[in-house]
Amino acid sequence: MTSGGDRLTQRLELLDYLRFLAATSVVAFHYLYNGMENGKLTSLEPSALAGPARFGLFGVELFFMISGFVILGSARGRSARQFVVGRALRLLPAFWVAMALTAVVMALWGEASGLRVTAGQVLGNLTMTPTLFGVEPVDGVYWTLLLELQFYALVLLFLVLGQGHRLGAFLPYWALAIWLVNYLVPALADRVWLGDHFAFFVAGALIAEIRYAGVSPLRLGGLVATAAVTVPYAAWIASWLMPGPSGTVACMLLVVAFYAVLLSLCLPSVAAVRLPASAWAGGLTYPLYLLHAHIGYILLSRFGEESHPWTSYGVVLAVVLTLTVAVHVLVERRGRPFWYSLFDRSLGRLADVLDRTPRKAPSHGVGGRDVPTVPAGADRM
Known part of the structure; x- marks a missing residue:
């Protein structure tokens, strides 16, 4: 049995594959099913794979669970500055460039798919939270990023208050609060940190805490509380995505499978599995998610041919x-x-102003500053 510290720093190559699987399933959902349904993919008709591709929507929920799973590794033992800079490094550069590329393709060819973009829209999207300012996202998939940032904001709150060590203990109570709100006061379920999507984040974080600190009745109870929200949520998704008993059961079992797979990472034999090109699989996931939707819709609508659909998809x-x-x-x-350097001198200094924890002597990193040394694989979405 490995120690908690060893488990925290151990690279989980299976997690990289799960992350890439989540991204490719979302791509399949958009290209093979949703693009036709929402009128953004106009040149191709649904294929025989449209039915199975609908399940790819749940790749987003798997993303949320994985993000919850890795966030404790990104936050445990870190200062607020390290956490903020590490998160910014992971999220912002790829987002800014991918958003700019998407905007260019939309400006050139988006008209046929009804996908338009303005300069003001691009500027608003630089914040990564455009809807907070009444601005539409450049790409529809960006809606998940606001939830990610809200999740990180709560973790950051613990760090700046010097309570990062209590984050794991807080998770079961957060899970219980989400369950109570969704069942007893559903009108409040849309509030930040209490909606059904956050149950997926908390479920992943609880599984990571079980892996790090071991099983306890409180942690298991919290995990059950999240499942009491996420599994019915899957049934609700099935009610419009694939109506009927078989679709409902399939969606619910898929979410249960997410729990089972992530829980399997608590087993040393599973965590130790080595897989080829896992670093690439994990590294490509986030930019693939950001780039695929509107760019894919536009290129397929403009250049795709129904007479050669799979060639179109391949290109x-x-x-x-x-x-x-x-x-x-x-x-x-x-x-x-x-x-x-950019984020350390800006967001890092701002985090230092907010941070209430005792200061530590910095180690030497890039440019002589304290580089946020996140465990391998922990700083990826």
């Missing part, structure tokens, strides 16, 4: 994957020192 996927690799390599990897 567009190749273009999207090429952009994905370029953003990951050029922006996230090679640009990391530049982005680190």
Whole structure:
């Protein structure tokens, strides 16, 4: 049995594959089903894969669970400054570049798909929270990012108050609060941190806490409380996505499977599994998610041919994957020192102003500053 510290720093290669599976399932949902349903993909008809592709919508919920699972590794033992800079490094550079690329493609060819963009819209999206300012997202998939940031904001609150060590203990009570609100006061379920989507975040975080600190009745109770929200949520999704008893059961079992797979990472034999190219799988996930939707819709609508649908899909996927690799390599990897310096001098200093914890002597990192050394795989969405 490995110690808690060893479990925290151990790289989970299966998690990278799960992350990539979540991203590709969302791509399948959009390209094979949702694009036709919402009128944004106009050149192709639904194929025989449209039915199974509908399940790809749940890739978003798997993302949320994985994000909850890794966030404790990103926050445990970190200062507010390290956490903020680490999160900014992971989220903002790829988002800004992917959003700009999407806006360019929309400006050039988006008219046919009804996808338009304005300069003001692009500026509002630079915040990553455009809807808070009454601005439409450049790409519809960005709605999940606000939930991510809200989740991180609560974690940051614990850190700036010097209570980061209590975050794991707080999770079961948060899970219980979400369950009570959704069942007893559903009018409040849309409030920040209490909606059904946050049950997925908390479920992943609780599983990570079980992996780190062990099983306890309170943690298991919290996990059951999240399932009491997430599984009925899956049934509700099925009611409009795939009506009927079989669709309802399938969606509910899919969410249960998410719990089972993440819980399996608590087993040393599963956590130790080594998989080829796992770092690439994990690294490409976020830019692929950001780039695929509107760019894919527009390219397929403009250049896709119903007479050769799979050729059309193959070419567009190749273009999207090429952009994905370029953003990951050029922006996230090679640009990391530049982005680190930018965020450390801005957001990092702001976090220091808010931080109530005792100051520690900085270690030497990029530019002589304290680089947020997040465990391998922990700083990815």
